[in-house]
Amino acid sequence: MAVPQFSFRVTHTDGGARRGVMTTAHGEVDTPAFMPVGTQGAVKGVTHRDLEALGAGILLCNTYHLYLRPGADLIARRGGLHRFIGWTRPILTDSGGYQIFSLAARCTIDEQGARFQSHLDGSRHLLTPEKATDIQAQLGSDVAMVLDECLAHPAEIDAANQSMERTLRWARRARERWLGLRDGPVDGVIATNAGQAQFGIVQGGVFPELREVSARRTVALGFEAYAIGGLSVGEPVDVMYDLVGRTTPCLPPALPRYLMGTGTPQDLVESVARGVDLFDCVLPTRNARNGQLFTSQGRINIGNARYAEDDGPPDPACACYTCRTFSRAYLRHLFLSREINAATLNTLHNLNFYLDTLSGIRESIAFGRFESFKVALHRRLSRQSDDS
Numbered sequence: 001m002a003v004p005q006f007s008f009r010v011t012h013t014d015g016g017a018r019r020g021v022m023t024t025a026h027g028e029v030d031t032p033a034f035m036p037v038g039t040q041g042a043v044k045g046v047t048h049r050d051l052e053a054l055g056a057g058i059l060l061c062n063t064y065h066l067y068l069r070p071g072a073d074l075i076a077r078r079g080g081l082h083r084f085i086g087w088t089r090p091i092l093t094d095s096g097g098y099q100i101f102s103l104a105a106r107c108t109i110d111e112q113g114a115r116f117q118s119h120l121d122g123s124r125h126l127l128t129p130e131k132a133t134d135i136q137a138q139l140g141s142d143v144a145m146v147l148d149e150c151l152a153h154p155a156e157i158d159a160a161n162q163s164m165e166r167t168l169r170w171a172r173r174a175r176e177r178w179l180g181l182r183d184g185p186v187d188g189v190i191a192t193n194a195g196q197a198q199f200g201i202v203q204g205g206v207f208p209e210l211r212e213v214s215a216r217r218t219v220a221l222g223f224e225a226y227a228i229g230g231l232s233v234g235e236p237v238d239v240m241y242d243l244v245g246r247t248t249p250c251l252p253p254a255l256p257r258y259l260m261g262t263g264t265p266q267d268l269v270e271s272v273a274r275g276v277d278l279f280d281c282v283l284p285t286r287n288a289r290n291g292q293l294f295t296s297q298g299r300i301n302i303g304n305a306r307y308a309e310d311d312g313p314p315d316p317a318c319a320c321y322t323c324r325t326f327s328r329a330y331l332r333h334l335f336l337s338r339e340i341n342a343a344t345l346n347t348l349h350n351l352n353f354y355l356d357t358l359s360g361i362r363e364s365i366a367f368g369r370f371e372s373f374k375v376a377l378h379r380r381l382s383r384q385s386d387d388s
């Protein structure tokens with residue numbers, strides 16, 4: 001392991017599921033863990049104090065957004081992202097690639113990197129594997145991700161193969177850059193977190209044979225840990241579960257495994273069953289702002305007319321501040337009135353639901369009851385009082 005501040009220890013296993021502790025330069029994370037998405041250095045609608053109270057152990061921040069505004073140089077001059085945003089626990093940053101492919105204008109890819117125009121002001125940029133590594137070194141996150149090519153779904157096997165090969169070449173370049181930055185400034189770029197780890201990313205589209213090749217060759221490059229990218233992009237869930245299940249055995253059992261950008265509570269528990277340790281997703285926070293709440297009895301849309309005079313809590317089984325204090329009728333009123341508090345209270349609940357689900361998963365693994373936890377979760381959530 002190239003970074004003494006970074007380590008991972010599996011403490012319990014139950015079938016394919018693992019419970020463990022990931023240690024970073026900013027503290028420990030109990031796994032399996034869910035990372036709330038703090039796009040611009042903040043989780044929309046809630047404060048860091050709220051996140052700490054909810055037990056969020058690690059935050060994900062988006063490199064693309066922070067690079068465009070306020071800029072990596074400015075954040076580096078403030079001592080790095082932790083100090084700038086006032087968050088003392090671990091932070092993972094993505095490479096920026098996914099946002100370029102999904103948000104930026106006029107994105108073109110060649111061997112050098114991704115050329116794009118800012119969605120904010122139209123300015124032109126080139127993100128190379130080296131540049132993505134530099135930016136994250138300046139941000140000083142505890143975990144940095146390599147720049148990978150995000151393949152559009154669906155893709156034929158030839159296109160998926162070429163994309164996977166490019167991602168491997170980019171991963172090698174990113175690793176070389178990262179190793180250089182560990183020895184000191186490179187081209188004027190100074191790393192603000194000496195304990196930063198770098199994760200490689202497995203690609204390969206929906207083709208299991210490519211996923212296996214990608215996994216083995218990415219592992220050969222020697223990262224601190226590995227992520228599975230390019231899933232949850234429109235493929236059926238059973239295809240995703242199958243691909244996750246075929247990829248995790250190709251990854252080192254002693255290192256954490258991160259499934260990027262996924263998913264529903266059901267996706268999380270199924271992926272934990274296949275040996276995944278880390279997750280991030282905008283679902284709980286984005287859906288909260290759109291009035292959709294994840295509950296122990298399925299999802300509900302709080303704006304629905306049926307809740308106009310409903311005095312019950314959003315989720316009777318939830319102990320969060322929102323559920324302890326407010327009725328569906330009041331939350332519906334706030335949502336329809338477009339009160340800022342609607343986003344805050346809904347987000348508090350949804351994040352609590354996700355973090356609580358992960359806490360239940362960890363506990364069930366420790367007690368050897370993961371399978372029955374998984375079955376019960378599916379049974380509860382498939383009951384779906386779904387009024388979407």
Ligand SMILES: [Zn+2]
Pocket residue numbers: 314315318319320321322323324348349350352
């Ligand atoms: Zn709640």
